[in-house]
Amino acid sequence: MPTRLNPYLSFDGNAREAMEFYQRLFGGNLVLSTFGEFGTEGDQADQVMHAMLETDSGFTLMGSDVPPGMEHAPGNAITVSLSGDDSDELRGYWNALSEGGIVSVPLERQMWGDEFGACADRFGTPWMVNISPPRG
Secondary structure (H helix, E strand, C coil): CCCEEEEEEEECCCHHHHHHHHHHHHCCEEEEEECHHHCCCCHHHHCEEEEEEECCCCCEEEEEECCCCCCCCCCCCEEEEEEECCHHHHHHHHHHHHCCCEEEEEEEECCCCCEEEEEECCCCCEEEEEECCCCC
16 A cells, blocks of 8 residues: 555544545545444544545545544644555655654554554644554
């Protein structure tokens, strides 16, 4: 899988509705995971932990509902996401982006099996890096 650069949108409880709208608009394949699938109980269990829409046109759009304790600030709801399976390339990006910035989630293995980290670079741009295991 090549490394890709795509928007990651944050929603305040309506990520499923928004991502299904984008799927109707752009077409393609939508995959959704809920917080409940990873052990969260209660009101947030049915909310979207991660969604990815891949279209026939080559668009990739990702999004999620904000987790408890995180502020949803429309206008500040976009994070740039780098993802793929080229570990060396993505670690290089992570190291450069996080240097002099603020790391909110260290780059480390997560419950879904990938390595993931989140930071704001020294210019204040929010970034997420996700390294998937190589396929094949």
